[in-house]
Amino acid sequence: MDAGERKxxxxxxxxxxxxxxxxxxQLAVGICDRLAVGAARGARDPAQAIGNPRHRVLAGxxxxxxxxxxxxxxxxxxxxxxxxxxxxxxEHSRRQRIELxxxxxxxxxxxxxxxxxxxxxxxxxxxRTLTLSSFGVFPVSRIGEGLRGAAARGVVVRVIxxxxxxxxxxxxxxxxxxxxxxxxxxxxxxHWPVENRLRDDAGNQGLMHAKCAIADRECLFLTSAxxxxxxMAINMELGVCIHGGPLPEQxxxxxxxxxxxxxxxxxx
Numbered sequence: 525m526d527a528g529e530r531k532x533x534x535x536x537x538x539x540x541x542x543x544x545x546x547x548x549x550q551l552a553v554g555i556c557d558r559l560a561v562g563a564a565r566g567a568r569d570p571a572q573a574i575g576n577p578r579h580r581v582l583a584g585x586x587x588x589x590x591x592x593x594x595x596x597x598x599x600x601x602x603x604x605x606x607x608x609x610x611x612x613x614x615e616h617s618r619r620q621r622i623e624l625x626x627x628x629x630x631x632x633x634x635x636x637x638x639x640x641x642x643x644x645x646x647x648x649x650x651x652r653t654l655t656l657s658s659f660g661v662f663p664v665s666r667i668g669e670g671l672r673g674a675a676a677r678g679v680v681v682r683v684i685x686x687x688x689x690x691x692x693x694x695x696x697x698x699x700x701x702x703x704x705x706x707x708x709x710x711x712x713x714x715h716w717p718v719e720n721r722l723r724d725d726a727g728n729q730g731l732m733h734a735k736c737a738i739a740d741r742e743c744l745f746l747t748s749a750x751x752x753x754x755x756m757a758i759n760m761e762l763g764v765c766i767h768g769g770p771l772p773e774q775x776x777x778x779x780x781x782x783x784x785x786x787x788x789x790x791x792x
Contacts, residue, residue: 528593533605535589540609543579548610550574551583552603620769625747628760639749639763640756643737644670646765650679650739655779659686659733660750667751675711684714684779685791686732713791720787736775744772 540548554570571583590602597605630636647654647670654674675681707713716732723729737745747763749755766772782788 526594528595529597531589532586532594532597532602533609535586536605536609537612539582539586540606540613543582545610545614547574547576547579547583548606551586552606552610555587555599555603555606618768620771621767623765623767625745625763625765626761627749627755627757638757639747639761640664640666640753642763642765643667643745643747643756646737646739646743646745647671647674650674652740653680653682653738653776654740655682655684655736655738655776656751657684657686657732657734657736657779658751659731659735660752660755661685664751664753664756667756671711672707675708678710681711682714682779682783683712684732684734684788686734687715688731714783714788715791716787717789720789738772738776738779741773741776743767744775 539551551570551574554573557570569584569587571580571587574580574583586606590597594602624634625637625639625642626634627639628636644666647667654671656671671681671683716730718729721729721731735747735750737747739745744766745763746766747761749759749761749763755761779788
């Protein structure tokens with residue numbers, strides 16, 4: 525590979541990183557057109573067929589590099605460079621991205637960000653499915669309103685709750701306070717029944733202590749925070765949000781299986 529061909533590849537990467545994939549593909553198709561073949565020899569420029577002025581300029585830059593730096597590259601090879609760059613850019617956009625969410629005193633290492641603000645924004649932006657689990661549940665108006673609003677716009681909402689056997693009546697009261705007495709059919713609460721729980725050698729029962737939220741099987745938020753006002757705003761709490769990658773889907777399927785097997789059951 526010579527220097528001109530390297531410059532052509534770099535130009536394809538720049539174009540794919542800036543223009544939408546369909547525009548990159550449009551240029552690739554134009555380059556493969558008979559008239560576009562002539563463009564590399566100084567005839568018609570395939571970039572001119574692109575409607576958006578900014579994208580047209582960027583496409584023109586690619587064609588100019590092709591013409592000036594790599595005239596020996598065929599139309600098919602130039603199109604393949606564009607399509608490869610576009611496919612790579614799509615793969616990058618699907619890759620996992622991790623974000624820290626810290627509630628408490630801010631430092632230069634991690635700026636403070638209220639857990640409640642982050643979770644509320646996540647709930648407000650969900651489109652299809654939302655699974656939320658928490659051991660402690662106390663009335664947090666913005667979260668409760670957000671969950672009911674998500675259900676009202678058609679999102680399938682599942683809330684998985686923790687409890688202690690001796691707190692059953694209190695748990696029922698907390699749930700009514702947090703989520704309301706009447707819930708739509710697409711808003712379901714689950715719990716880990718006592719009879720299904722693991723026990724240690726002394727007979728002590730396990731607790732549903734997981735605290736997380738999964739939005740649209742695409743975004744997984746793991747946090748130390750319970751659903752309480754203090755945890756959402758003033759406690760020291762640390763969480764991590766995983767955008768993309770296989771983990772959000774994997775954890776959602778895990779809860780699917782626990783519900784299907786009866787390990788988790790609807791909370792009445």
